Amino acid sequence: MGRCTTTHLEPEGSVTITTRKAALTPHLARLEAESIAIIREVAASFRKPVMLYSIGKDSGVMLHLALKAFAPGKPPFPLMHIDTTWKFREMISFRDAMAKQVGMELLVHTNPDGIARGINPIASGSALHTQVMKTEALKQALDLHGFDAAFGGARRDEEKSRAKERIFSFRGPGHSWDPRAQRPELWSLFNTRIREGESIRVFPLSNWTEYDVWDYVLAEDLPVVPLYFAKPRPVVKRAGTWIMVDDDRLPLEPGETPQMRMVRFRTLGCYPLSGAVESEAATLPDIITEMRAAKTSERQGRLIDSDEEASMEKKKREGYF
Amino acid sequence: MTQHRAPENRELLRFLTCGSVDDGKSTLIGRLLFDSQLIFEDTLAAITRDSRKHGTTGDDVDLALLVDGLEAERQQGITIDVAYRFFQTPRRAFIVADTPGHEQYTRNMATGASGASLAVILIDARKGVLTQTRRHSYICSLLGIRDIVVAVNKIDLVKFDQDTFDRIVGDYVTFASELGFRSIVPVPISARFGDNVTARSGNMPWYKGPTLIEHLEQVDVAQDLGSKPFRFPVQWVNRPNLDFRGFAGTIASGRVAPGDQVIVAASGKASRIVRIVTADGDLDAAEAGQAVTITLEDEVDVARGDILVRPAERPPVADQFAGHLLWMDEEAMLPGRGYLMRIGNIWTPCSITSIRHRVDVNTLEEHAARRLSLNEIGFCNFSAGQPIPLDAYAENRATGAFILVDRFTNRTAGAGMVAFPLRRASNIHHEHFTVDKAARAALVGNRPMVLWFTGLSGSGKSTIANIVEQALHKAGRATYSLDGDNVRHGLCRDLGFTAADRVENIRRVGEVAKLFVDAGMIVLCSFISPFQAERRMVRDLLGPGEFTEVFVDTSIEACIARDPKGLYAKAQAGQIQNFTGISSPYEPPENPELHILTAGRTAEECAADVLDRLRSAGIAC
Numbered sequence: 001m002g003r004c005t006t007t008h009l010e011p012e013g014s015v016t017i018t019t020r021k022a023a024l025t026p027h028l029a030r031l032e033a034e035s036i037a038i039i040r041e042v043a044a045s046f047r048k049p050v051m052l053y054s055i056g057k058d059s060g061v062m063l064h065l066a067l068k069a070f071a072p073g074k075p076p077f078p079l080m081h082i083d084t085t086w087k088f089r090e091m092i093s094f095r096d097a098m099a100k101q102v103g104m105e106l107l108v109h110t111n112p113d114g115i116a117r118g119i120n121p122i123a124s125g126s127a128l129h130t131q132v133m134k135t136e137a138l139k140q141a142l143d144l145h146g147f148d149a150a151f152g153g154a155r156r157d158e159e160k161s162r163a164k165e166r167i168f169s170f171r172g173p174g175h176s177w178d179p180r181a182q183r184p185e186l187w188s189l190f191n192t193r194i195r196e197g198e199s200i201r202v203f204p205l206s207n208w209t210e211y212d213v214w215d216y217v218l219a220e221d222l223p224v225v226p227l228y229f230a231k232p233r234p235v236v237k238r239a240g241t242w243i244m245v246d247d248d249r250l251p252l253e254p255g256e257t258p259q260m261r262m263v264r265f266r267t268l269g270c271y272p273l274s275g276a277v278e279s280e281a282a283t284l285p286d287i288i289t290e291m292r293a294a295k296t297s298e299r300q301g302r303l304i305d306s307d308e309e310a311s312m313e314k315k316k317r318e319g320y321f
Numbered sequence: 322m323t324q325h326r327a328p329e330n331r332e333l334l335r336f337l338t339c340g341s342v343d344d345g346k347s348t349l350i351g352r353l354l355f356d357s358q359l360i361f362e363d364t365l366a367a368i369t370r371d372s373r374k375h376g377t378t379g380d381d382v383d384l385a386l387l388v389d390g391l392e393a394e395r396q397q398g399i400t401i402d403v404a405y406r407f408f409q410t411p412r413r414a415f416i417v418a419d420t421p422g423h424e425q426y427t428r429n430m431a432t433g434a435s436g437a438s439l440a441v442i443l444i445d446a447r448k449g450v451l452t453q454t455r456r457h458s459y460i461c462s463l464l465g466i467r468d469i470v471v472a473v474n475k476i477d478l479v480k481f482d483q484d485t486f487d488r489i490v491g492d493y494v495t496f497a498s499e500l501g502f503r504s505i506v507p508v509p510i511s512a513r514f515g516d517n518v519t520a521r522s523g524n525m526p527w528y529k530g531p532t533l534i535e536h537l538e539q540v541d542v543a544q545d546l547g548s549k550p551f552r553f554p555v556q557w558v559n560r561p562n563l564d565f566r567g568f569a570g571t572i573a574s575g576r577v578a579p580g581d582q583v584i585v586a587a588s589g590k591a592s593r594i595v596r597i598v599t600a601d602g603d604l605d606a607a608e609a610g611q612a613v614t615i616t617l618e619d620e621v622d623v624a625r626g627d628i629l630v631r632p633a634e635r636p637p638v639a640d641q642f643a644g645h646l647l648w649m650d651e652e653a654m655l656p657g658r659g660y661l662m663r664i665g666n667i668w669t670p671c672s673i674t675s676i677r678h679r680v681d682v683n684t685l686e687e688h689a690a691r692r693l694s695l696n697e698i699g700f701c702n703f704s705a706g707q708p709i710p711l712d713a714y715a716e717n718r719a720t721g722a723f724i725l726v727d728r729f730t731n732r733t734a735g736a737g738m739v740a741f742p743l744r745r746a747s748n749i750h751h752e753h754f755t756v757d758k759a760a761r762a763a764l765v766g767n768r769p770m771v772l773w774f775t776g777l778s779g780s781g782k783s784t785i786a787n788i789v790e791q792a793l794h795k796a797g798r799a800t801y802s803l804d805g806d807n808v809r810h811g812l813c814r815d816l817g818f819t820a821a822d823r824v825e826n827i828r829r830v831g832e833v834a835k836l837f838v839d840a841g842m843i844v845l846c847s848f849i850s851p852f853q854a855e856r857r858m859v860r861d862l863l864g865p866g867e868f869t870e871v872f873v874d875t876s877i878e879a880c881i882a883r884d885p886k887g888l889y890a891k892a893q894a895g896q897i898q899n900f901t902g903i904s905s906p907y908e909p910p911e912n913p914e915l916h917i918l919t920a921g922r923t924a925e926e927c928a929a930d931v932l933d934r935l936r937s938a939g940i941a942c
Binding site: 032068 | 663
């Protein structure tokens with residue numbers, strides 16, 4: 001693993017938390033308390049945890065909850081981003097600014113084998129790109145550092161196999177997931193016991209919905225990547241989806257010319273695989289209003305969910321988050 | 322703003338759906354999501370496509386596919402694992418646990434019930450009350466659910482017949498009368514067509530009650546945890562710098578404010594609350610459900626697992642208690658076997674000292690039992706490795722619920738609910754004698770320890786142990802031999818060779834060996850001891866360095882060829898049941914202190930290995 005491009009952004013200063021202006025609604029307060037308890041549980045039970053930070057709104061909420069859980073101290077684990085090198089440029093600058101602001105260690109890992117093999121979302125296709133640059137990269141990074149527990153920001157309302165996911169999800173040797181052999185999870189008595197080579201994925205936002213996340217972002221005034229807000233952006237239409245031309249690596253097909261459209265993103269991933277939606281929503285309240293009237297699901301623009309049947313489940317069995 | 326605005330001010334109801342296979346649970350949840358307009362167009366398009374492949378509803382969209390998300394579930398058309406779904410109406414937000422009906426997945430049903438405050442029990446109108454209906458109702462009752470909806474589904478398939486509905490409701494109410502439910506509300510529905518789910522059905526003018534959703538919106542399931550005794554299980558000691566030492570956790574019940582006196586339940590140490598710290602500033606008061614960090618006036622010893630309580634509301638502290646146990650592992654629960662227990666934030670070794678009775682969930686009758694198999698429920702006595710602050714589960718779920726974990730596989734094997742502490746736990750104290758193990762050992766000039774010989778019948782354990790003991794005796798060491806056949810003539814004459822009896826046999830031998838070690842002696846134990854769990858249990862009874870496991874490794878073929886007692890011949894002829902290696906398993910040690918391969922070696926050579934080991938441990942022999 002000598003060629004691994006892991007970099008460290010050293011923490012500076014102490015943790016910054018935006019202090020809330022008004023009391024949370026009982027619903028959000030309950031979700032917040034439940035998630036804080038889960039995050040503390042991991043810190044207390046595992047030898048070497050890590051928080052996966054994917055830069056999106058859910059990651060942002062999860063990070064904020066981690067800061068709250070250990071205040072006035074700092075979360076006793078680093079953040080880690082699996083960088084496919086195909087993220088939106090605005091995501092990367094946001095990530096680095098956030099890490100600096102909260103003062104936590106940030107590990108960035110890219111799969112060097114994938115780079116060497118020239119894997120990319122356009123020529124290789126979404127399935128292979130995701131497999132190599134996300135799933136394999138994640139497993140590499142977890143093994144490289146010996147992490148025995150990894151937080152992820154997944155929610156049960158996202159996708160049907162996610163709805164079956166435990167809060168503490170046991171992974172066997174090689175990060176395998178067997179949906180038929182999940183540990184029963186009773187009360188909040190999480191079974192945190194693992195053997196060498198096994199690990200746990202932890203989902204503190206399991207019981208949150210997309211609505212809850214945005215309500216919380218608004219209530220806590222959390223920063224989010226500007227891509228969530230509508231703005232004129234250069235896009236091309238492919239298979240019924242608006243794809244943003246974020247840099248000159250996106251090959252244009254014959255007759256395709258990028259056009260400026262007022263668009264925003266409901267989820268963020270690799271830019272050639274994340275569809276934009278046409279929208280006028282330029283503020284948080286606009287987004288919430290728009291979402292409540294939405295007729296399509298959050299992940300509708302996510303090409304990787306629908307590249308084959310039971311796609312998410314299959315990816316998870318192989319070690320995807 | 323649309324009508325879906327402002328869910329944040331709504332109450333949340335967590336409920337589960339349960340019942341037998343094919344009674345339409347998944348379809349009902351699909352219907353609830355569909356009718357509350359929470360199915361997005363792309364999701365609907367996907368299940369419309371999938372319905373043609375996996376659907377069971379002809380040309381109609383199969384709403385069950387919305388929730389049965391695993392590949393195996395879609396292929397078999399059943400629910401395997403619990404799924405959590407969210408929906409909301411203008412009045413309430415809901416989290417529903419969709420749980421499996423198949424008996425083999427009962428543990429997943431219990432998982433869903435542990436977090437719910439209401440259960441919707443589905444009954445197929447054509448089939449009426451079934452075994453699984455009763456099983457699930459009993460588990461709901463055991464897990465503290467007090468409000469039940471009996472949804473008599475597929476009413477369209479019995480021509481919306483009132484008599485059928487009334488008969489099923491009558492059967493259910495009769496059965497459930499002993500289960501202590503606070504409310505049982507029956508609703509006739511058709512999940513597939515939506516009758517009485519969210520919209521009142523025109524097909525059943527005789528039904529005057531609420532629709533399912535109306536009832537779920539209105540039912541009062543609030544439980545006032547804030548008014549119960551204060552319980553604060555410490556989850557994490559927050560020590561970011563020398564000036565701050567706070568105890569982080571979630572208040573399980575009660576209320577608290579700075580200035581209040583508190584006591585560490587297990588140790589009885591008292592202090593006073595100084596601050597209630599959160600990231601958003603200190604609080605003037607906090608109550609059940611809040612995740613906070615508490616600082617105390619004194620430097621009292623408080624660690625993860627401790628519980629802070631009020632002086633006037635101290636819970637019993639006991640290491641033995643009685644309670645219900647739902648067994649969830651393929652491998653049966655055997656009394657005497659060691660498990661790990663998690664209760665609150667405490668992990669401790671635990672064993673079941675006896676099964677008081679097993680509950681037949683169909684008849685609710687109590688039966689005698691020597692083991693609990695998968696999905697069975699027993700009322701048991703438990704013995705934990707340390708004194709634990711306990712509340713009855715009925716009083717407080719947070720301090721009365723526990724799980725048992727298999728020590729070797731780490732699987733979550735049992736779900737337990739405390740009933741009451743056993744008085745003997747508080748009345749039997751360890752008597753302290755002035756002459757102790759070290760004094761006795763010094764007198765006989767020994768380093769006391771157990772040499773544990775394990776291996777198949779006929780492997781040579783007793784022969785090797787005999788040679789080792791002779792050498793030790795000659796060297797002036799105080800020894801004693803415990804041997805499988807010998808103890809079965811006396812101490813263990815009441816035990817047979819079932820797995821449960823083997824566990825108890827080794828437990829007793831372990832306790833006797835421990836007494837001999839306490840007397841200062843070197844104890845040689847020769848027992849097949851086929852299960853890792855029991856060898857581990859004996860190891861845990863003794864101090865560090867006091868247990869040496871000697872694996873006498875002889876192949877089964879060699880043992881059969883030797884057959885010194887003629888037992889293999891009998892076992893192979895079917896005259897002996899539960900014979901290790903033939904009809905009962907042997908789990909070889911994974912990391913024995915000494916692994917002796919006997920093939921091609923004499924007993925003397927093997928014994929010399931053991932003596933070498935003892936010499937290198939500083940024991941003259």
